[in-house]
Amino acid sequence: MFSTRIPIVLVLTGILLTCIADAMAAENAALGLPAIGPTSTNPAQGNISALGKKLFFDARLSRDGTISCSTCHKPELAFTDGRSLAKGTAGRIGTRNAPTLLNVGFNTSQFWDGRRQTLEAQALDPLVNPREQGLSDDEALLTIIRHDQEYVELFRNAFSVEPAGIRPEHVGRALASFERILLAGDSPFDRFQFGGDSKAIPADAQRGLLLFEGRAGCASCHIVGKESALFTDNDFHSVNVGLQRIAPRLAELTTRLVKARQAGTSLDQTVLSEEDLAELGRFVVTLKPADIGKFRTPSLRNVALTGPYMHDGSVASLKDAVEMELYNRGADMGRPLILTPQEKGDIVAFLESLTSPIAKDFGAR
Structure with missing residues (x-):
């Protein structure tokens, strides 16, 4: 044997x-x-x-x-x-x-x-x-x-x-x-921010970091701490991705979802059975109307490697993702958040500095 x-x-x-x-x-x-x-x-x-x-x-x-x-x-x-x-x-x-x-x-x-x-x-x-x-x-x-x-x-x-x-x-x-052992830190940003290497990221990425934490307001959800940075608040937010598409049928969809939950249908299978139900986001778990269309804040670490973006993969490029986030942040504030093309490029450069060397190497191991 x-x-x-x-x-x-x-x-x-x-x-x-x-x-x-x-x-x-x-x-x-x-x-x-x-x-x-x-x-x-x-x-x-x-x-x-x-x-x-x-x-x-x-x-x-x-x-x-x-x-x-x-x-x-x-x-x-x-x-x-x-x-x-x-x-x-x-x-x-x-x-x-x-x-x-x-x-x-x-x-x-x-x-x-x-x-x-x-x-x-x-x-x-x-x-x-x-x-x-x-x-x-x-x-x-x-x-x-x-x-x-x-x-x-x-x-x-x-x-x-x-x-x-x-x-x-x-x-x-x-x-x-x-x-849990799939750890990937030690990015150029980490060496700049936590390792004391002032030359670890280029000038455009440094400008992007200032915008990210300042006027652009990105760090309110993608948090940067004093000793470490996960680039997420582990909370749930809506950036209106996919929500407009289901808005005309929202009452029907939420009612159907509640009935499925009451009938004991597997939550996992419910979410993956229909694209429109999946767009309800955190609501499928809490059944709270305020959670409709909210999704977990993803970490931005290694984000340059992980496209396409958003919960439905509807945004193809990092540049487009930044544009969408800035537009939605302005809408939330009730006024346009206006950045120049160079400033937007600086934010993209900063996001690219979050790529860990090991993240590129896992495929060869």
Whole structure:
């Protein structure tokens, strides 16, 4: 039964060493990021992260064997997919843009609407959603895992469980553990702001930083702290993207959403079943009218690598995203926010300075 034990041990050792190397690289790339919990340098946590990495890249954990977590979160694309809307099994198109997973461990809620509070809970939803990995249920997932000898060894090593004891919670914990080591700081901005290198970013980016924190008002939601910067307030706001399109049907859509919630329909499947319902944003979670059209503030770290932009991927370029944000900010203030073309270019240059070297290298690791 265990004739493959020696190769498996070698695989385990190799994955663990790779995971530890990943953690060390992440530690070196953490300038500008807040402190985060235990990393995979802890041996037990390292086993869990190594397992999570294997699960993350395994397309067998999908209905047709073609989709893995990494399909929508490609390392070479800063853990996005470069598409407007995510694409799952059988070519099904989702209703939301796939956000980057870099620094995702700092999020205080998950998904664009915050419908999951933890990475552990979030990680399980795509596996059984028909528009994502499409497995019929958790048991289908566990059947694949329990019949794979390498997985049996990895779960035993990580959680001290035998095949019958492997639960969905173990899968979620492993995936979350891997995702938490996807740290990407140490950008030119970080070296300028937190590393004391006055020449780390060019003059236009420095001017852009002053505008970002000053007259443009971007930092009111994309926060820059004194010792670290996540470039998000982890709150929910509306920038009117997609809302005008559904405005004539708002009463119908909100009523339908409330009825679906009352009937116990899966919130995850409801959001991904219809584009118009997805546009309701945070409302799908809270059912508060004030939350209609609000979405979680994304971090701007590595934003130059993660287009297209907005929750629906409707904005193609960073320049266009800046234009839209400035227009909406002016509308909120009740007066135009007028910046010159050069000033707008300076903000784009600043945003480009938020790119971490490691964010470009993940695809080669």
